[in-house]
Amino acid sequence: MRQVRFDGSFEGWRKAARALLGEGVAPHRLEWLAGNAVGGLFDQDEAPAPGSPLPNIRIPRQLLDELQSAACFRSADRWSLLYRVLWRVVQGDGAARLAGDIDGSELHARLKAVRREAHHMHAFLRFSPSGVDSAPDYAAWFEPAHDILLSAAPHFAERMGRHSWLIATPEDAVLWDGKTMHYAKPCPQAWKQLAQGAQDPGAELWKAYYESTFNPARLNREVMQSNLPVRFWKNLPEGPLIPQLMSRARAGAQRDGQAERVASQPGKRIAGQVGARRDSD
Template sequence: MITVRFDGSFEDWRNCARTLLQDSIAPHEVSWTTSNETAGLFDNDLPAPATRAKKPIRVPRQLLDELEMAARFRVEKRWSLLYRVLWRVAQGDLAARLPGDADGSELHARIKAVRREAHHLHAFLRFSPLANDDGIQHVAWFEPVHDVLPWAAEHFAERMGENSWMIATPDDGVCWNGNDLVYARPCPPAWQQRAMNTVDPGGALWKAYYESTFNPARLNRSVMENNLPVRFWKNLPEGALIPELMSRAQAGAQRDGQAERVAEKAGKRIGRAREGSG
């Protein structure tokens, strides 16, 4: 068994995979290990590249894009599947990329999960304004289940213009100064502390808005939790309200079309417009 040690990035994995392919080393002979993992007792490190000329490895560009996307999926031995698919395609077995194939099915399932997690980051991340002297104007804390941050954060760089911001997670972080996106892994503790301890002054207003627009008559718990997973509630301003609002709905509030305090208001009568009025 050959142990391949790399830094955990897709770029370094790709370089190592190219060497393995050129040396005709099959997937079952390889064990992938990031730099901070301990070697096994009977593992042998990847041998140094031979000096002889080797034929180039040619695979579809789209396959590399698919492998890079799937590499963001957090799972034990995530790199073994990627090399197995790459090996099979390099050997001429193009079925390895197809959803009907066992490896291809797992590959596309991981890609789908990564894209969905990126959507979650775009939809459920909340920036809080920050007043300080270091130039950062907004901060946010997020807890993704896959390594989507450096890729998905480009969404905010495109939409927030020159406004500076920072996103911190338990594993990594990004900072935008209005021109450049800086990525850090591991996330600096100072970034994490700032993102987790910043209080949004508009949080109370947002909660009032959410409660007033919550419609218990249309509550479907399974659909709601599918579109807004429970794991995100703790980091959303309205998250603390959701269990109570759902409880009210199940206790009979579904007969109202609005939240309780809104339904109790008398409202305002709108007079009939006079004929000929503009």
């Protein structure tokens, strides 16, 4: 089996893939090694006898966009799947891009997972003032399941105006200086420390508001954890409150239409279950 070593980027993979297509090397004869990855014990770096060359290779722009997005999905076989789909399409097998095909189905599932992770980042990332004069105005720490930082970060540049900011993850980071996006992989240790150490002075006020507006009568644990996965709780200001609020709801607070400290105040009591039924009518 031929080992293909490249830098681990999509552009690096694309360059290698185009050369292999030109040589006519089939997917099953390749092992993709990104960065410092180690190959199989019995695999060889030497190239085998080339297959039938493919002249005049033309790759649809839409397919390249799909492959680039799917390349963000973290999986041991991410690069081999991309080459297999690319090989089949170049060979004239357009079914490789369809959801009903075994490869196409996996491709679509990965595209969906990457889009969802980008949505999670846009929804659950929290900036805090850095508090350091020589640092960006705001900093945030995020732990994505896939490599979506570089593609998802422009969302924040459009919304933060001229403020500078930093987003650091365990793998990489982006810094916006108000005009230009700077990307670093791996994430510099100093950036990690800045992002993880930033404190929001309004966090306590936000947690008080979150707790007071929590409606135990409307709690649906499965839906909540689907929309706000548990893995994000630890990096949200309100994260430590969520298990407590859910526990209170299970212990009987669901009979109230308000959080406990609100329900205990003088005034007319709102029946949680009745209110929930009326709103759903």
